[in-house]
Amino acid sequence: MSSSLIDLPPELLSHILSYAENARTLLCLALTCKKLGNYIHNEGYRVFVQSQFPTVPIPSSWKDAAHALTTRCRAWNRKSLTARYLCPPQDRNTSRPTNHGRRAQGQTIGYQPVIDSYESWTGPDWSSRREVVAWGAGAELIVRIKWMGPETKEVQRLNALKGIPPMERDQHYHQSRWWNIKRSSHQDGKDDITAVKLLHEAQRPSKSGEYIVVGRANGELEVIFVDHNMGHRWKRLTTFATEGRPVRFISINSAVPPLLAVCLDDGTVSIYSTAAQDILVKPVGVIRVRPKNQSCRIWSLTFLRFDRLAIGLGPSTEPIRVFEIKSDSITSEPIATFSICGMSRKGVLAPVAKTIYPIAPLPHAHCGCQDEGDLFLSGGYDGTVRLHDLRFPAPGYLTPSFSDPVDSSSAIYSLLPLDRDRFLAGSANHSLLKVFDMRSAVEKLCFCGSATASVTSQPRLLQRQPEREKSLSSCGRSESLEKKHRNWNVFLVDRSTHRAPKSNVARSLASSVYSLSTPSIYSPRIFAGVEGNVIQVDATSVYDRFPDPIFPAGYVRSEQKLENWVQLGEQVRRWDPRRETMCLALYEHGRGAVHLKQQVSIGELGGMIPGWDERWKDKQQTKSGIEL
Numbered sequence: 001m002s003s004s005l006i007d008l009p010p011e012l013l014s015h016i017l018s019y020a021e022n023a024r025t026l027l028c029l030a031l032t033c034k035k036l037g038n039y040i041h042n043e044g045y046r047v048f049v050q051s052q053f054p055t056v057p058i059p060s061s062w063k064d065a066a067h068a069l070t071t072r073c074r075a076w077n078r079k080s081l082t083a084r085y086l087c088p089p090q091d092r093n094t095s096r097p098t099n100h101g102r103r104a105q106g107q108t109i110g111y112q113p114v115i116d117s118y119e120s121w122t123g124p125d126w127s128s129r130r131e132v133v134a135w136g137a138g139a140e141l142i143v144r145i146k147w148m149g150p151e152t153k154e155v156q157r158l159n160a161l162k163g164i165p166p167m168e169r170d171q172h173y174h175q176s177r178w179w180n181i182k183r184s185s186h187q188d189g190k191d192d193i194t195a196v197k198l199l200h201e202a203q204r205p206s207k208s209g210e211y212i213v214v215g216r217a218n219g220e221l222e223v224i225f226v227d228h229n230m231g232h233r234w235k236r237l238t239t240f241a242t243e244g245r246p247v248r249f250i251s252i253n254s255a256v257p258p259l260l261a262v263c264l265d266d267g268t269v270s271i272y273s274t275a276a277q278d279i280l281v282k283p284v285g286v287i288r289v290r291p292k293n294q295s296c297r298i299w300s301l302t303f304l305r306f307d308r309l310a311i312g313l314g315p316s317t318e319p320i321r322v323f324e325i326k327s328d329s330i331t332s333e334p335i336a337t338f339s340i341c342g343m344s345r346k347g348v349l350a351p352v353a354k355t356i357y358p359i360a361p362l363p364h365a366h367c368g369c370q371d372e373g374d375l376f377l378s379g380g381y382d383g384t385v386r387l388h389d390l391r392f393p394a395p396g397y398l399t400p401s402f403s404d405p406v407d408s409s410s411a412i413y414s415l416l417p418l419d420r421d422r423f424l425a426g427s428a429n430h431s432l433l434k435v436f437d438m439r440s441a442v443e444k445l446c447f448c449g450s451a452t453a454s455v456t457s458q459p460r461l462l463q464r465q466p467e468r469e470k471s472l473s474s475c476g477r478s479e480s481l482e483k484k485h486r487n488w489n490v491f492l493v494d495r496s497t498h499r500a501p502k503s504n505v506a507r508s509l510a511s512s513v514y515s516l517s518t519p520s521i522y523s524p525r526i527f528a529g530v531e532g533n534v535i536q537v538d539a540t541s542v543y544d545r546f547p548d549p550i551f552p553a554g555y556v557r558s559e560q561k562l563e564n565w566v567q568l569g570e571q572v573r574r575w576d577p578r579r580e581t582m583c584l585a586l587y588e589h590g591r592g593a594v595h596l597k598q599q600v601s602i603g604e605l606g607g608m609i610p611g612w613d614e615r616w617k618d619k620q621q622t623k624s625g626i627e628l
Contacts, residue, residue, distance in 0.1 A: 005029075014043060026044050045063045054365040055521050056521055060128075067549070085536075085580070109531060112529070114195055117519045123149060125549075130147055131519050140181065140188075142179070211224075213250060215249075221247050223236070225237050240260070250301075254303070257274050269298070296315050302358075308324065317354075318339050319338070336390055338378075356378045357381065365420065374390045383407070383408050386399050431510070432489050434488075490585070495583040513530055583601055584598075595618055
């Protein structure tokens, strides 16, 4: 007796749909018959998103989520990047120009940006969002709030009724408002901002503005309120007691109201309550993490979840320490410590002194297969990124590690997980942003870079089978799998030098990527902080006919004939009307020679590299005697 998909039980049909590779497969299946179309519209897109993108929260539309997330995944696979310098307007609440790349008078280097961002939905449409990004530019705090989607017209109408000046509109019809916050008593170099954190929408006491926690090198730690309905006004709400000690790092957990963890210059970590209404808030818990008899210092602290605080320090034989946070205190001793093993002079594995800079938890999967914060990444001074697990049972096992075979000696200054499969790492040199795919972790399991863990009262992790370890450590993978998940590096430097900031070109070539941030796990946008600049990178193609709903549709180039110049001119109008998009360069990690690829400007013709975005060209490849 023959049967078809429509005759299967819903459980089996949902299991089959969970293996779909993209949203187009579901759409084609939905067009076959009315019954399948109804099922896919009601359940199919939800099954697809929850199985392929388990870290994404419940969206307003499962169909739009499937479209946007597969589009973003395809953009990263095809290296479709559109980057530009994030520069505030010159006439926003300041008496002097605020050009990016500027330096304070008397200083030889530019500021080191510290960035934080988030976004939230403002309507039922997938593209209806409010995106907030804030960063420290020396002693000045710069904030940009962007409204996207159909609700932007309503926001503009309400602002006009209240007498608020019109907002800036970009080429995608997004409305933006900027704040440049700096008190007259603050001086660049002396009162620089060292830490910035935004309270997310659920954590804010009031929905009419943004709450920003700002720490400075002069010891100031305060909460600044930016009102959406009062033009470009702001005010200071709360000050936290630091006894004048410089603030190095801060982190905010996901609780409501949140707790604030602060690392001060003397090696102490203080915990503050943001719910306190006092003008001067004192810490509820203080510990000293840095041993007095060791010459090490704290380099980062990050909440893995609401009650777990991870601290990276070094040089130390235990460079990662995890503490438990309670409602009114912090444990004096770590509940977990991680060591990095290396070969000793006697030829045996032993913990060695290492330095850990950034720590970043992987996005939490909503399937319930593990607890939040169990898996996290760490970046070291040795240029290696390691994946750790709080459930690790005992010393002696390997941990996956990721490194760049070409630039293996540069330290890792920043980390940003994009999803469960891919993460970004900011290098200490050459403005280099490294893109790693964790599905290629099999080539980075090495004995000399192993890590050990000592965990108290943690569940055991299933031990890896010897056969699996042998297959992971071997190089017997298929060539197609290696090419599909190959890692690559991109230089965050504009190769069109006539558009780069002229006062900072030489230094930007050798800058570090100090900080990385993304508004949300489903956003196609990231922000990268280099010396004296903040760069916005959008993972989208200008030639995509069906991009993420927050971007306009593009044109597809044909392999038979090149795009005509009328369509190319339309792309310039839609994507780069002020000719400010950067032309980047990148190379892939490989075992052979390194081939540098370079982007062309929007409106120009790039190469036809299979599997790559149309803007990329390889100077070593030619076709019909013409350089692509």
